[in-house]
Amino acid sequence: MVSIISIKSKKLTGEILVPGDKSISHRALILGACALGKTTIENLLESEDVMSTLNALKALGINIKKNQKFWEVQSNGLGSLRNPDKILNLGNSGTGVRLLMGLVSGCNINVSFIGDESLNTRPMKRVIIPLEQSGTEILSNDFHLPITIKGTKIPIPIKYASALSSAQVKSCVLLNGLTSTGNTLYSEPVKSRDHTERMLHYMGAEIHSKDFSNGKNEISLKGLPNLRGKHFVIPNDPSSAAFPAAAALIIPDSEIRIKNVCLNNLRTGFYKSVIEMGGFIKFSNKKSVSGEFVGDIHVKYSKLKGIVVPEKRVPSMIDEFPIFCIVACFAEGETVMTGIEDLRNKESDRIEEMVNNLKKFGYCVKSSSNSISIIGNKNIKPKKEIIIDSKFDHRIAMSFLCLGLLMENGIKVENAETISTSFPSFYDTMTLIGANFRK
Numbered sequence: 001m002v003s004i005i006s007i008k009s010k011k012l013t014g015e016i017l018v019p020g021d022k023s024i025s026h027r028a029l030i031l032g033a034c035a036l037g038k039t040t041i042e043n044l045l046e047s048e049d050v051m052s053t054l055n056a057l058k059a060l061g062i063n064i065k066k067n068q069k070f071w072e073v074q075s076n077g078l079g080s081l082r083n084p085d086k087i088l089n090l091g092n093s094g095t096g097v098r099l100l101m102g103l104v105s106g107c108n109i110n111v112s113f114i115g116d117e118s119l120n121t122r123p124m125k126r127v128i129i130p131l132e133q134s135g136t137e138i139l140s141n142d143f144h145l146p147i148t149i150k151g152t153k154i155p156i157p158i159k160y161a162s163a164l165s166s167a168q169v170k171s172c173v174l175l176n177g178l179t180s181t182g183n184t185l186y187s188e189p190v191k192s193r194d195h196t197e198r199m200l201h202y203m204g205a206e207i208h209s210k211d212f213s214n215g216k217n218e219i220s221l222k223g224l225p226n227l228r229g230k231h232f233v234i235p236n237d238p239s240s241a242a243f244p245a246a247a248a249l250i251i252p253d254s255e256i257r258i259k260n261v262c263l264n265n266l267r268t269g270f271y272k273s274v275i276e277m278g279g280f281i282k283f284s285n286k287k288s289v290s291g292e293f294v295g296d297i298h299v300k301y302s303k304l305k306g307i308v309v310p311e312k313r314v315p316s317m318i319d320e321f322p323i324f325c326i327v328a329c330f331a332e333g334e335t336v337m338t339g340i341e342d343l344r345n346k347e348s349d350r351i352e353e354m355v356n357n358l359k360k361f362g363y364c365v366k367s368s369s370n371s372i373s374i375i376g377n378k379n380i381k382p383k384k385e386i387i388i389d390s391k392f393d394h395r396i397a398m399s400f401l402c403l404g405l406l407m408e409n410g411i412k413v414e415n416a417e418t419i420s421t422s423f424p425s426f427y428d429t430m431t432l433i434g435a436n437f438r439k
């Protein structure tokens with residue numbers, strides 16, 4: 001077990017890079033496997049989650065290697081996927097397993113999936129139900145891993161109106177749609193991150209997306225597209241950037257810049273919320289790279305006030321709620337988050353972990369099945385070191401390490417090795433700008 005201690009720090013300053021975006025990294029590898037020819041990937045996130053997807057694709061017969069500068073995925077299209085000779089272990093990665101289930105379901109192969117302790121408890125019904133509509137036979141442990149997929153030769157195109165706004169479910173259905181002969185139709189109540197749609201379009205698929213004024217989004221994808229291998233430059237991850245950004249917002253006199261971050265507006269809900277709270281966040285050097293908006297984020301320490309987060313914003317900050325809770329502890333008044341029930345299905349039950357752990361410090365926190373409210377209090381100063389178990393959730397670990405930077409007696413996060421699922425350089429990057437971390 002790795003533990004990291006975080007103790008009160010002076011102001012954070014400097015310019016940093018966070019690693020490549022996790023969602024786009026998974027997709028670049030997976031879509032590279034669907035295309036004809038060579039896909040080259042620059043700035044791939046080399047974290048445990050992404051490597052789980054990479055190794056699974058290798059076991060499915062896809063040739064993936066690293067050159068000095070790029071990763072290369074060589075494929076002859078979806079027909080080249082083979083029966084693996086082992087069970088595919090996706091470790092901690094929900095994105096990896098759910099997207100790969102969609103990929104293999106139309107490939108006429110049999111594939112079994114398993115994960116770590118956390119992934120094995122996560123709900124898979126959300127992807128099993130639509131995939132079964134395509135004629136795929138799926139054996140599961142009561143809608144959980146381990147799962148075996150008996151792929152179909154030509155899947156029936158799925159028409160699915162999801163009750164959940166989830167980019168993982170959407171991407172799973174779209175990947176299945178690549179192998180079917182007709183049009184796959186998918187809708188969700190509020191648009192979730194659209195990297196799969198953007199990347200499929202960039203690689204030559206006929207894909208159309210329609211936004212409605214109430215937030216609903218509908219997608220139509222034509223089956224059997226001739227996807228061509230492309231060059232992807234992965235922007236840096238706004239979800240990872242949220243940790244140093246949050247720490248700079250709450251540690252007096254801090255000022256940092258985070259370079260080349262993905263600023264797709266379906267990923268920037270955290271930044272919109274902290275701006276509404278009075279936070280100094282400025283985006284600059286905006287440009288388009290491989291079909292995504294990219295730019296720099298300038299953050300300064302700010303006096304913050306509590307807000308009510310609009311429910312429609314939830315999908316665009318879904319991964320940032322743990323660190324947003326930490327920011328809310330330093331705002332004047334109450335911050336209210338509702339419509340966040342799916343946080344209970346992440347790498348841990350993030351509502352329970354945030355609420356129970358913040359109560360250990362004495363913060364005034366309330367929760368229900370689908371909400372959290374926090375009353376900020378800058379005067380909380382525990383008399384001794386507080387110990388937090390990450391529960392193998394990288395974002396719980398990083399959130400409390402950021403909170404520790406304001407605590408005289410520090411915070412010790414146990415099972416901190418989980419941070420390498422998404423942000424392997426977290427310790428070094430934070431130390432570089434002045435965070436007082438110890439191993």
Ligand code: S3P
Nearest residue numbers: 023095165166167168169318319
């Ligand atoms: C992801 C989608 C989100 C997010 C996860 C990554 C993706 O999950 O929480 O970390 O890459 O598609 P949901 O789609 O389940 O909300």
